[in-house]
Amino acid sequence: MKTLIIEDKEYIRKGLCNLLQLIDAKVEVIGKCESVKDAVVVANACKPDLVFLDINLTDGSGFDFLEQTENLLFKTIFITAYEKHALRALKIGAVDYILKPVDVDELKMALKKVAQLVIPEQKQQLEIAKQVWSNDTTKLILSLQDSFQVIDLNELLFCGSDKGYTTFHCRENKKYVVSKTLKEFEERLAKANFIRTHQSFMVNLKFIDKYDKSGIVYLKNGKKIPVSSRKKEHFLSTFLNWDN
Structure with missing residues (x-):
């Protein structure tokens, strides 16, 4: 499973990469990016099967990345800090997520869950999550x-x-x-x-x-x-x- 890690902190990228190699030999990390701009280029070129996506990046948000790669078919797992306000749309369960620092058991569960996801359904849920995250408080x-x-x-x-x-x-x-x-x-x-x-x-x-x-x-x-x-x-x- 070709995997792209999009996270603005280098130690998180390295740590997640090491954990993935440790727990699942089928996961191949094809790239590690810290910005929306770089991530879009890598995603379009390499067409990942799975993306680990941080919400707050150096030049935008994880949702900006999703908008610019909407024609690609990949599954998404968010990685984010608990206290960040952006987690508002994710705590409610619209999409799968893991918290920083990444826990190996949570990572295993997220990989198991994502294997069962249907991409079209996930795209709908990501759109709902974006709407809730950005403006709908009701x-x-x-x-x-x-x-x-x-x-x-x-x-x-x-x-x-x-x-x-x-x-x-x-x-x-x-x-x-x-x-x-x-x-x-x-x-x-x-x-x-x-x-x-x-x-x-x-x-x-x-x-x-x-x-x-x-x-x-x-x-x-x-x-x-x-x-x-x-x-x-x-x-x-x-x-x-x-x-x-």
Whole structure:
């Protein structure tokens, strides 16, 4: 599998290359680039089967590279830092990604997953990811076991997390379960008027009916959500000053 690594930090490029050689002899690294310009030239010339793509490059973004190589057929795995805002479109599961520093087990899982991807479907998901990353703050794309589910955050009541899984509870009793922790969605949801009431819960402020001083939030559908003592002060400050 001809592989191109597009990453602006040399030590990441070298480290990823070494790991790929270590875990999979079938992966042939044909190039390592740090800029959109160079990556486009190499991709057009060598036509890779797989691209490891950083979001922030020296002269643009990973999405710029994808736009300029849209006629090529290759699979994509993003590599990026957790704290980067660009990961907003990737944490939700629209495409596969691995975090820096690259973990060998995550890399193995990503390679296994990418082998099962269908390129036309991935292209659609990459386009959705780009839209979410760039401007649409009302949609969330969840990676489910057998599909990608787009949900409207205005229809999402609350999220509950347990043992590494997060369940999204929407209106009309719709539920979606993803194998990611609530922390991975927290920054994204906080920007859409959600608040952490408990280690295991985030609630949409617009669906709160009342707060019981015993430490319980009642939603408009009758659901009761606990407010932990550690989160209580922040919750009350946000809730009482929220302009809906």
